[in-house]
Amino acid sequence: xxxxxxxxxxxxxxxxxxxxxxxxxxxxxxxxxxxxxxxxxxxxxxxxxxxxxxxxxxxxxxxxxxxxxxxxxxxxxxxxxxxxxxxxxxxxxxxxxxx
Numbered sequence: 001x002x003x004x005x006x007x008x009x010x011x012x013x014x015x016x017x018x019x020x021x022x023x024x025x026x027x028x029x030x031x032x033x034x035x036x037x038x039x040x041x042x043x044x045x046x047x048x049x050x051x052x053x054x055x056x057x058x059x060x061x062x063x064x065x066x067x068x069x070x071x072x073x074x075x076x077x078x079x080x081x082x083x084x085x086x087x088x089x090x091x092x093x094x095x096x097x098x099x
Contacts, residue, residue, distance in 0.1 A: 016099060017098040017099040021093065021094075021096035021098075025088075025092040030085075031081045032081065035080075035082040035085065038074050038075075039078050042071065045071055
């Protein structure tokens with residue numbers, strides 16, 4: 001079997017750990033920003049009801065099962081984004097320390 005031709009095979013390019021760490025840091029910050037957007041949605045649901053006036057969302061008729069389920073989903077998405085962002089930033093800092 002013959003050796004591969006040098007012009008027919010792609011050269012191997014290794015990505016630097018600093019570039020990977022920087023991109024992971026940006027991705028982690030983006031996830032934390034997305035979690036903050038979910039938290040804004042939670043604040044809007046809890047503190048502003050346009051039909052009852054601002055701050056009157058504590059009435060029992062406001063908190064239906066669907067609204068409570070949606071609020072739980074917003075909390076899960078927010079804390080999932082915060083947790084994922086923290087893990088990704090930690091990995092990015094580890095890659096930057098290797099550079």
